[in-house]
Amino acid sequence: MSNKQKDFDWDQVDGKGFGGNYTAEQKKQMEAAIEATLNSVTEKEVVKGIVVSKTDREVIVNIGFKSDGLVSASEFRDMPDLKAGDEVEVYIENQEDSNGQLILSRKLAKVMGAWINIERALEEDTIINGFVKRRTKGGLIVDIFGIEAFLPGSQIDVKPIRDFDIFVGKNMEVKVVKINHTNDNVVVSHKVLIEKDLEEQRQLILNNLDKGQVLEGVIKNMTNFGVFIDLGGVDGLLHITDISWGRINHPQEVLKLDQKIQVVVLDFDENKKRISLGMKQLQAHPWEALAADVEVGSKVKGKIVNVADYGAFLEVLPGVEGLIHVSEMSWSQHLRNPQDFLKVGDEMEAVVLTLDRAERKMSLGIKQLTEDPWTKTDLLSKYAVGTKHKGTVRNLTNFGLFLELEEGIDGLVHVSDLSWTKKIKHPSEFVKVGDSLDVIVIELDADNRRLALGHKQLEENPWDTFESVFTVGSSHKATIISKNDKMAVLELPYGIEGLSPLKQLTKADESVAEVGEALDFIVTEFQKDDRKIILSHTRTFTAPTAEETAAAAKPEKKKAAAKSSEKTTVTAEKSTMGDIGALSALKEQMEGAERAQAIKKLEKKSKKAE
Numbered sequence: 001m002s003n004k005q006k007d008f009d010w011d012q013v014d015g016k017g018f019g020g021n022y023t024a025e026q027k028k029q030m031e032a033a034i035e036a037t038l039n040s041v042t043e044k045e046v047v048k049g050i051v052v053s054k055t056d057r058e059v060i061v062n063i064g065f066k067s068d069g070l071v072s073a074s075e076f077r078d079m080p081d082l083k084a085g086d087e088v089e090v091y092i093e094n095q096e097d098s099n100g101q102l103i104l105s106r107k108l109a110k111v112m113g114a115w116i117n118i119e120r121a122l123e124e125d126t127i128i129n130g131f132v133k134r135r136t137k138g139g140l141i142v143d144i145f146g147i148e149a150f151l152p153g154s155q156i157d158v159k160p161i162r163d164f165d166i167f168v169g170k171n172m173e174v175k176v177v178k179i180n181h182t183n184d185n186v187v188v189s190h191k192v193l194i195e196k197d198l199e200e201q202r203q204l205i206l207n208n209l210d211k212g213q214v215l216e217g218v219i220k221n222m223t224n225f226g227v228f229i230d231l232g233g234v235d236g237l238l239h240i241t242d243i244s245w246g247r248i249n250h251p252q253e254v255l256k257l258d259q260k261i262q263v264v265v266l267d268f269d270e271n272k273k274r275i276s277l278g279m280k281q282l283q284a285h286p287w288e289a290l291a292a293d294v295e296v297g298s299k300v301k302g303k304i305v306n307v308a309d310y311g312a313f314l315e316v317l318p319g320v321e322g323l324i325h326v327s328e329m330s331w332s333q334h335l336r337n338p339q340d341f342l343k344v345g346d347e348m349e350a351v352v353l354t355l356d357r358a359e360r361k362m363s364l365g366i367k368q369l370t371e372d373p374w375t376k377t378d379l380l381s382k383y384a385v386g387t388k389h390k391g392t393v394r395n396l397t398n399f400g401l402f403l404e405l406e407e408g409i410d411g412l413v414h415v416s417d418l419s420w421t422k423k424i425k426h427p428s429e430f431v432k433v434g435d436s437l438d439v440i441v442i443e444l445d446a447d448n449r450r451l452a453l454g455h456k457q458l459e460e461n462p463w464d465t466f467e468s469v470f471t472v473g474s475s476h477k478a479t480i481i482s483k484n485d486k487m488a489v490l491e492l493p494y495g496i497e498g499l500s501p502l503k504q505l506t507k508a509d510e511s512v513a514e515v516g517e518a519l520d521f522i523v524t525e526f527q528k529d530d531r532k533i534i535l536s537h538t539r540t541f542t543a544p545t546a547e548e549t550a551a552a553a554k555p556e557k558k559k560a561a562a563k564s565s566e567k568t569t570v571t572a573e574k575s576t577m578g579d580i581g582a583l584s585a586l587k588e589q590m591e592g593a594e595r596a597q598a599i600k601k602l603e604k605k606s607k608k609a610e
Contacts, residue, residue, distance in 0.1 A: 046109045051086045061090055061104055069104035076106060089113060114145035118186055122176040130174050130188065135164045142174060142188055149174070155189035159220045159230055162257075202233035209234075209275070213265045214282070219257055227251050229263060229277055236275035238263055243279050245286045245319025247305045286319035287360045296352050300364070304346045312338050314350055314364055321362075324350060328365035331373055331408025332394075341366075373408035374449050383409070383451060385441050388458065393435045401427040403437055403453060411451035413439060420456045420463065420531075421496045463528050466496065470523050470533050473544065478535065479518045480505070488513075490521065490535060497533075498523075504536035513537060 049063035059071045059082070071090060076082050091108035121128050130142040130149065139152040151174060153161055174188035217229035217236065226239040240251055248254060255261070267276040294300060300322070302314040311325040329341045342348065350364035373379070383389070383405075391403035391411070400414040418430045431437060443452035470476065470492070478490040478498060488505055490498040500521065505513040513519055525534035 046089055046091050046112050048087055049090050049104070051082060051084050051088060053084055054082060061088065063090065063092075063102075063104070065102055067102050069102035071104045071106050110146055114147045117145045118147060118176055118179065122179055125175065127173050127175060127193065128188070130172055132167045132170055132172055135168055140164055140167055142172065144174065144176075144186070144188065147186060149176070149186035149188045151188050151190065155187075155191045158191055158194050158233070205232060205234045209265060209268050211265050211268060214262060215265065215277075216260060216262050217277075219255060219259045219261065222251050222255070222257055224250055227255060229261070231275070234275065236263070236265075236277040238277040238279055242266065242277070242281065245280045245283065247313075247315065247321070280319075285360075286317050287357065290317065290320055290357070294352060294355070296355055298352050299349055299369075300352060301347070301349050304342055304344050304348070307338050307342065307344055309337070312342055314348070316362075322350065322352070322364040323362070324364045324366060328353065328363075328367055331367050331370070332404065332410075373406060374446060379446055380444070383441050383444050385444060387441050388438065389441070389453075390436055390438050391453075393431050393433050393437055396427045396431075396433060398426060401431065403439060405451075409451070411439070411441075411453040413437070413453045413455055417442070417454035417456055420459065420461055421494070423497065462494070463531055466494075466533075467526065467528050469494075470526055472523050472526055474523050475520055475540065476523065476535070477518060478521045480513055480515050483515060488515075492533065498535045499532065500535045500537065504538045506538050508541045
């Protein structure tokens with residue numbers, strides 16, 4: 001073998017494959033040169049690439065990487081004319097999958113690009129042309145850069161929008177006002193574009209605004225207290241009371257939304273930019289149209305438009321009202337709720353009581369349509385002293401009760417005129433409001449419209465009879481019903497009460513009688529005028545005192561002074577009979593008969609009452 005054959009490198013001749021004849025060092029140099037011509041790529045970013053080829057299922061894109069990337073053909077449906085050599089934006093999902101293939105996405109590239117454009121639009125406050133796709137709760141869904149954004153109803157226009165459907169399927173210029181990266185939500189506004197256009201017009205209106213100025217506006221909103229008027233970029237409030245001279249319950253009775261009306265500026269607050277408007281002020285006041293023959297005493301017709309606690313308002317003309325006070329609704333002196341007499345909507349006639357055209361005030365009355373019961377010709381005879389009547393209890397006071405005998409005719413029954421026997425502290429112990437009560441006229445003063453009535457006077461005064469029954473020294477069974485610091489109250493026969501000093505409750509065994517005990521009592525004092533009877537239990541087992549003996553003698557002296565003829569007879573009998581003992585017996589017999597007759601009379605009256 002020659003020397004040339006020995007120096008030949010058989011490894012190079014036997015090498016197989018592409019580059020097999022290169023040394024390891026040469027391979028490294030060539031790989032480095034190739035790497036220098038390729039782009040370095042990062043996952044999760046958008047890059048530009050060139051379409052290499054296209055099949056029904058895939059599009060091969062070269063982004064300058066060591067291998068071409070694959071993109072699903074379905075992501076290019078919006079580009080039917082796509083061909084090799086076209087430039088497209090793609091998103092790097094994965095540099096190398098399990099097969100070593102570069103995975104790209106045009107769909108994600110569009111989304112990422114859209115978010116970049118949206119964020120740029122928010123930062124730079126730029127206007128975006130969007131497409132309204134559909135209506136949703138509270139607003140619209142607008143497509144911007146392929147992303148669905150929310151347009152709230154309040155951000156569509158400066159005036160309230162009641163029909164969102166008219167914007168669906170149309171293009172609309174918007175601005176991005178908020179981005180929520182957590183939920184990938186975008187909020188846009190069309191109102192901000194309009195507001196900027198209206199700012200100059202609004203300022204011009206405000207600068208030239210003055211009280212009394214008449215303007216034209218459109219009703220943009222309606223509430224129960226008034227309507228808001230769009231004056232061309234500036235809103236003003238037309239209060240319900242300034243819509244019409246007549247009384248209305250809601251603005252919708254005379255106005256409607258989007259209606260164009262003329263208004264006058266009533267007031268303007270430059271600091272708060274509040275404008276008060278009026279509509280009725282553009283018309284003459286209806287008081288000026290009130291007929292000249294309407295004067296005090298004349299009758300007017302109208303409709304009740306409001307009822308309050310103190311009265312009602314009668315509308316004579318739209319804007320012309322008169323007050324009917326509750327006291328002018330009935331001759332009755334007991335004021336009641338106006339709703340007991342009338343209600344809203346009632347049409348009626350009334351009498352003019354006062355009229356002030358300058359102040360535009362008028363008071364009316366309806367009770368004046370009937371005769372005043374106190375001026376009737378038969379009043380004096382109908383309610384003469386001693387006549388009996390039945391009435392209804394209308395009011396209770398500490399001193400008595402007021403009884404209505406007929407509408408407008410009331411009388412007072414004093415608490416002391418309710419019962420002969422019961423000590424009534426308040427009328428409520430005897431009757432209640434609404435009860436019927438029989439009375440008799442005690443006093444009549446027609447000039448001052450006063451009528452004094454009594455209930456107990458319907459019966460004979462029983463104290464005339466009691467005077468004969470409860471004579472001083474007589475004994476009666478009584479029950480102790482209560483005690484106070486000085487006196488005990490006793491329940492006597494025939495439904496009357498007596499009094500006993502506490503020291504007179506001492507019994508024979510020196511104990512003191514208590515409430516609830518029934519004992520015998522001796523009458524120690526009888527006061528007819530004050531309707532008071534004083535009794536003692538202690539006297540039932542002790543001798544009478546000198547004061548009691550003197551008190552017992554007083555009635556006899558009174559009888560002797562009243563009957564002079566009897567005194568003469570007694571004197572004659574004294575001189576002829578000469579028997580003092582017989583005279584005393586005769587007197588006791590006469591007094592006993594009188595007392596027995598009185599008791600019989602009371603028992604008869606008690607049975608009759610039962």
